[in-house]
Amino acid sequence: MTIASSSPPSRLPLRGAEGAGTEQRTGRAKARENGGDGRLAAVFIAPALLGFTVFLLWPTLRGIYLSFTRFNLLTPAKWVGLDNYVRMVHDPIFWDSLKVTVEYVVINIGVQTVAALAIAVLLQRLTQSAVLRGIVLTPYLMSNVVAGVVWLWILDTQLGIGNQIIGALGFDHIPFLADEHWAIPTIALINVWRHVGYTTLLLFAGLMAIPDDMYEAARVDGASEWRMFWRITLPLLRPVLAVVLIMTVIGSFQVFDTVAVTTMGGPANATNVLQYYIYGAAFGRFQFGYASAMSVALLLVLSAITFLQYRLTRAGQSDLG
């Protein structure tokens, strides 16, 4: 839209009206000499703008629209107003899956953040070897499906090496993925295994921005590593930590793959996370309208969390300035 209307002549008067700094003005003058880049820009932006409009903007609007319809994919969508949302509010399985998802996110993000922070600090204070950082990242190269299948095997109640070790230590075998109470924590930890390396590297990037002489000065003052962590590392890492936290929480809420290959929502809906329930509604029962309504609910939850986290942790500010 914007591009089609940007034919060079019509922009000239506008140009004169705005702009203040001299540097900008010379830049603008130069652009005017060249006749502007409007046409060239249109060509350069076209593929990305097409993709953006067709596969991101339009689906987002359409997803919201579908949430107000009854739609089974075969016959045209029929407007039903708030029916899907009313149904959602009264659907105990929806609330249950939301609860399961939140439980998953709390365990997943809690453990992952602490672990990533610990590993990043260990890497920073012990060795900055790129090889070790590479090793820490390797599970991230696996798909969630691979990670799920591998841990399904390792944690198998009878034959899994995990349970073999537990047995050898004299404990009873644990049905990690077959037990209602164990399943969600287990899935959360499997995903910690796959993602913790990436989070570690992001935090490590933040740690590298903390000047070394701060640690040197603290050491001269006789501060212990423990004290330095609480007094230097953590306060200065806070902005990075906040951004990483927002990112990982959003990712965590979308958990689907691992559930799909390990427990398939079971046992007894114990791992029926929201995204799995949405998928079942859409592709199992062809209720695309209802599935869209739940997606909108998830979108709202994520937006609210992002906003809250941003406010609470003052993500935009840095103490390093």
Next chain:
Amino acid sequence: MAAVTTTTTVRPTRRRPSIGRIVAWAVMAAILLITLLPFYWILRTALSTNTALAAHPGDPLPVGLTAGGFERALGLQSAKEAIAQGGAGGGLKFWRYLLNSVIVSTLITVCQIFFSAMAAFAFARLRWRGRDKVFGLFLAGLMVPAIFTLLPNFVLIKQLHLVDTLLGIALPTMFMTPFAVFFLRQFFMNVPREVEEAALLDGAGKVRIFFRVLLPMASTPVLTLGVLTYITSWNDYFWPLMVSYSDSSRVLTVALAIFRAQTPQTGYDWSGLMAATLIAALPMLVLFGFFARRIVSTISFTGIK
């Protein structure tokens, strides 16, 4: 890289190893062990027979050494042979899925990075009306979780009659991701104007500047972004699961999940499953092996997300 060398020389306090340091190293070693052991266990299981696995579940070495698992995963065994060795006997052709995964990931990566770089150039270096507004829109796109667009995108792909095709899997992410555009724009913004102006004086057009000057200068970020995009699309499961129904468009992640779901009556075909897992995982390990140093340092010094 430079930071690594300076910090190691600056740190003079390598006195006698304190107890704290020893404990810290022990924790580090344990973390590395947990990180890496599952990979060994995949290999160990893939090279074992199912019957021997049941008899010696805790043996650290492959038991009843065999390539049967791999043969089953690649569809080289007859159904009878497969069932005799504890497989499902269902025909899974991991060669085919491997090829599909390569096609889809390559298509997505090459097109997405190229188109995103073009857009990033237009945002960073060209002047046009509405530029900041369009860029703001792209930034807002970063806020929409990918998962939200999957259902409507599926409806769209179905309307385009592209369900169960490789193009259908690739299409939604082939043109751009807001992140790729944002990341590359950031890089182009940081290239000094003088570089561009020198080329302009030499009579080069803007198109030429993009292809001959800026794009080559961006080879490191482009490569890092490319490898990460490749890994992401290779590992994607949810979207291909929606779009593909048959062998013709089945990618490795989906095939692996199907393999896992085909549980034979006697129990899991762990040997075949781990062989298939290895086939799905190995290409990314090799790819990472080539670019590890560059990727690790890009992520850990720029915080690419």
